[in-house]
Amino acid sequence: MEIEKRGTNLMFIAVLVTLLAVMGYLYYEYYTQNQKINMLLEERNYFLLENASSTHTLTEERELASSTIADLSERLALTLEELEDVERDLKKEEDRNEEFEDQIREISGTVGVLDKLSKTDEELLQKYSRTYFLNENFVPMKIRQIDAEYILPGKKDQYFHGDAIGFLTDMLDAAKRAGHDLKIISAYRSFDEQADLKGQYTQVYGSGSNAFSADQGYSEHQLGTTVDLTDPVTGGTYTSFAQTEAYAWLIENAHRYGFILSYPEDNGFYIYEPWHWRFVGVDLASDLHREDKSFYDLDQRQLDEYLISIFD
Numbered sequence: 001m002e003i004e005k006r007g008t009n010l011m012f013i014a015v016l017v018t019l020l021a022v023m024g025y026l027y028y029e030y031y032t033q034n035q036k037i038n039m040l041l042e043e044r045n046y047f048l049l050e051n052a053s054s055t056h057t058l059t060e061e062r063e064l065a066s067s068t069i070a071d072l073s074e075r076l077a078l079t080l081e082e083l084e085d086v087e088r089d090l091k092k093e094e095d096r097n098e099e100f101e102d103q104i105r106e107i108s109g110t111v112g113v114l115d116k117l118s119k120t121d122e123e124l125l126q127k128y129s130r131t132y133f134l135n136e137n138f139v140p141m142k143i144r145q146i147d148a149e150y151i152l153p154g155k156k157d158q159y160f161h162g163d164a165i166g167f168l169t170d171m172l173d174a175a176k177r178a179g180h181d182l183k184i185i186s187a188y189r190s191f192d193e194q195a196d197l198k199g200q201y202t203q204v205y206g207s208g209s210n211a212f213s214a215d216q217g218y219s220e221h222q223l224g225t226t227v228d229l230t231d232p233v234t235g236g237t238y239t240s241f242a243q244t245e246a247y248a249w250l251i252e253n254a255h256r257y258g259f260i261l262s263y264p265e266d267n268g269f270y271i272y273e274p275w276h277w278r279f280v281g282v283d284l285a286s287d288l289h290r291e292d293k294s295f296y297d298l299d300q301r302q303l304d305e306y307l308i309s310i311f312d
């Protein structure tokens with residue numbers, strides 16, 4: 001009985017020890033797990049804190065960046081605006097330059113016309129008759145001696161307007177080719193024919209107005225653009241020139257060289273002068289020929305329009 005009791009006690013102790021061991025182990029396990037969890041929690045907190053602070057920095061940086069971007073955009077906008085202003089100014093400047101160039105072109109065109117006109121004797125297309133007469137002091141700007149081959153033998157040296165002399169000799173050459181030997185009796189005549197030509201340029205003429213009035217036809221000769229023509233057969237017998245073939249050729253062709261018959265038959269201004277031919281330019285001569293009009297049929301305003309092209 002004693003042995004059985006002891007055995008039971010021993011078993012009880014063993015169970016108790018085992019139970020205690022299990023409990024101790026469980027407690028230990030609980031404790032270490034708890035420690036681990038605490039560490040993890042701490043780590044997590046630390047991480048969260050870290051993140052929180054870095055999130056703050058990022059926000060700040062983002063704010064800074066966006067304000068910088070805003071600043072830059074503003075500056076860029078300003079620069080673009082300035083650029084637009086510059087472009088606008090440049091365009092304006094270009095427009096102004098173009099306008100200026102136009103003006104220059106216009107002015108130089110006008111200057112060209114004025115220059116051309118200023119170098120053209122205004123009197124070259126004036127009417128000269130009993131009512132219109134040429135200033136007695138008038139001397140053409142340019143005068144040149146006509147080659148002797150064109151002058152009627154026995155006549156003195158003759159002179160013609162420097163810008164029209166080519167038209168005159170071309171006409172006489174053309175007539176010659178057509179078989180008409182036209183010769184010049186008289187061309188430029190100053191108020192004082194006896195005086196030396198060079199002297200006539202500067203000389204102030206005396207009262208020659210009576211002689212001028214007595215023979216108005218002479219005034220056209222004073223222009224330096226008028227010639228009295230004949231053929232060697234007719235010679236100086238002026239009026240019979242109208243019956244020659246040379247005259248008929250002139251009637252048909254003189255306008256091509258800018259020449260017209262100043263006083264045709266039955267003109268209302270002056271006696272018929274078939275020998276007396278005046279240079280008025282190809283344009284006017286051709287228009288008069290086509291319209292079968294005489295120089296004195298046109299009014300002065302119409303005639304003036306041809307002055308610019310008289311030597312063209």
Ligand SMILES: [Zn+2]
Pocket residue numbers: 217221226227228275276277
């Ligand atoms: Zn004449």
